[in-house]
Amino acid sequence: MMSIEEAARAILKSKRSVALTGAGISVESGIxxxxxxxxxxxxxDPMEYGxxxxxxxxxxxxxxxxxxxxxxxxxxxxNKAHEVLAILEQKGxxxxxxxxxxxxxxxxxxxxxxxEYHGHNRTLRCETCGKIYSKSDIDxxxxxxxxxxxxxxxPEFVFFGEAIPTRERHSAETAAMDCDVMLVVGTSGxxxxxxxxxxxxxxxxxxxIEINP
Numbered sequence: 309m310m311s312i313e314e315a316a317r318a319i320l321k322s323k324r325s326v327a328l329t330g331a332g333i334s335v336e337s338g339i340x341x342x343x344x345x346x347x348x349x350x351x352x353d354p355m356e357y358g359x360x361x362x363x364x365x366x367x368x369x370x371x372x373x374x375x376x377x378x379x380x381x382x383x384x385x386x387n388k389a390h391e392v393l394a395i396l397e398q399k400g401x402x403x404x405x406x407x408x409x410x411x412x413x414x415x416x417x418x419x420x421x422x423x424e425y426h427g428h429n430r431t432l433r434c435e436t437c438g439k440i441y442s443k444s445d446i447d448x449x450x451x452x453x454x455x456x457x458x459x460x461x462x463p464e465f466v467f468f469g470e471a472i473p474t475r476e477r478h479s480a481e482t483a484a485m486d487c488d489v490m491l492v493v494g495t496s497g498x499x500x501x502x503x504x505x506x507x508x509x510x511x512x513x514x515x516x517i518e519i520n521p
Contacts, residue, residue, distance in 0.1 A: 330495025386417035394418035427465035
């Protein structure tokens, strides 16, 4: 296990460092890890509520869970870990954050180069025509929300059963290949394909620093 001093020296010496973050970094912000006891998946079956097939088959049912996620994320604020990563970027010591989270807390903390591997929860997209909606334009008293074309509106994050968007996957893999230090913060490494990113970085010679808050 690398000491804090050794980790700091590695970051200071690095030419290109990136951070890979998971659910653990946002727990202190009031967003429980979905997989932890008491997390979302202990209340809702992930295949029944989190799979794209379930969403399309019974969108009203899944939207009830999505509104609960919305309430959690709206109340959340960046914590010290988000702020430290933003400061490292501002000081030129961190080139990018690859996050598996959909909460936008890195951006709220001030990070500029954020690769949202699993998408985000800021806007909605029509499944039929692709039109993007701000959430403030939607009346959530009726669910599921529909596009003006009649299509089903969905969050812009990845459901189970969906592929990672090509642009985000390519950006993340390129960042992993190009870095010489990767900070892995608050992730169990159990979710594929994001869990391959540290292996890609290590294969290309990077030092891996694991931090689990």
